[in-house]
Amino acid sequence: MSEQALTLKQSGVRWLWVAIVIFFADIGIKLWVMDSMGYGWANRIEVLPFFNLLYVHNYGAAFSFLSDQAGWQRWLFTGIAFGVTALLIYWMSRLPAKEKWNNIAYAMIIGGAVGNVFDRVVHGFVVDYLDFFWGSYHWPAFNLADSAICIGAIMIILDGFRSKKLRTSN
Template identity: 80%
Template structure:
């Protein structure tokens, strides 16, 4: 085995298994939702006093950003996801596998990004199915991929504060 292969196995790319799990779980749940639920808010399933399952399409990005456009946004968001996925995978290759926090954060983002890219390429939209609300105010519907991306991004933000505090001590 070459030195490069050994170095890669000892790097953060070993955490890409987590990205694969997020991706497979996300597309699996989306498949179940698409096959078993009626489309739209009228077909939502009330689970808790603050949570529904539903099946809706999102042609945009977070919070349906640019969803009212003619379709070019599909390829813009796909391109952005590929660039971010490549960048994070590269960063993982430079981190040791033992650097769990950042490798997990990057893997969550990669898994979520690839899950949503899969939807954009195959369907032309992202399938959303989670609806949290308070009273009549509903948070924009989202999915497991979106949640993974947000958790990963939050972990990166928390890490930046942890390192800032460590440097000031």
């Protein structure tokens, strides 16, 4: 085995399987939603008193940011996702595989980003299907990819606090 291959095997890149699992789960759920549910709020499935399943399109980014634009945002968000994914894979290649927390966080963000990019490129929009609400307040609809991105980002933030605490205690 070459030294470079051995180095990659020992790096955080070996955690990319997490991204692959998230990507395929996200795409599978989205395809199921598109094939089995009617579009829009009128066709929602009430699951719990605070949670519905529904099928809606998001032409923007988080919280439908820029969704009312003419379509250029599709390519902007795709480019950003590719840039972030490349950066995170680079960081993973520099981290040892045993650094599980950050590698998993990066992989979650990558899996979610690539899942949403797939939607943007193939459909021209992102499929959202999770609807949480309290009374008349509805959180914007989202999907598994969005959840993975948010959880990964929270993990990175928490690691920043954890690392700072470890540095100050030494």
